[in-house]
C-alpha cells in the first residue's frame with residue numbers, strides 16, 4: 215500500500231484531522247487542523263519524513279482550524295479553504311457560538327478551494343466538491359481511485375452535520391449529501407470530522423437522516 219491515512223482526534227469537542235500521505239514520495243496533505251492536534255501531527259510528519267504540501271480545510275469552524283496557523287508556520291504549507299468560509303478564518307473569535315475559554319489564532323487562507331478543483335499530491339487526487347449546509351463554504355475531498363473521501367462535518371456515521379450554527383441550513387445540507395455523496399460507490403470509505411469512519415453504502419442503507 216503506497217498510501218496511508220493518519221488520524222488525529224483532538225480538542226474539547228473531539229474533532230478529527232487527517233494526514234493523507236503517499237508513503238513512496240512522502241508527499242502529504244493535511245485535512246483539517248483541530249485544536250490541540252499540533253504536537254501529534256508534527257511528530258507523525260517528522261517520524262515519517264512527510265512533505266506537507268497543503269493544509270486543506272473542510273470548513274472553518276474553530277475546532278477544525280484551531281492549529282492551522284501554527285501548522286502552517288511549522289510546515290510552510292499553504293492553507294486552503296472555500297472562500298465562503300474565509301470570514302471565520304480571519305476572525306475566529308467573533309464567529310463562535312459560545313465564548314471560548316481559549317484563543318483561536320486567525321489563519322487566513324492562502325488558496326481558495328472551489329467546486330471542481332483537483333488537489334493532486336503524490337498518488338492522491340482529490341476532487342473538491344462544494345457541500346454547503348453545515349457551513350456556507352463546506353467542501354468534501356473525494357479520491358475516486360483510492361475510493362476514499364474526507365467529508366468534514368457534512369456526513370457522519372449514523373448522522374449528519376448540525377445545521378443550527380450560523381451559516382447552517384438543513385435543506386441545503388441534505389441536498390449537498392444527496393447530490394455529491396450519495397451517488398458515490400457503496401464501497402467508498404469516508405472519514406468525517408467527528409466519530410467513526412464508514413462507507414457510503416452503509417450510510418445509504420442505515421443512516422436515519424437519509425431515509
Ligand SMILES: [Zn+2]
Nearest residue numbers: 273275348367
Ligand atoms: Zn463544524
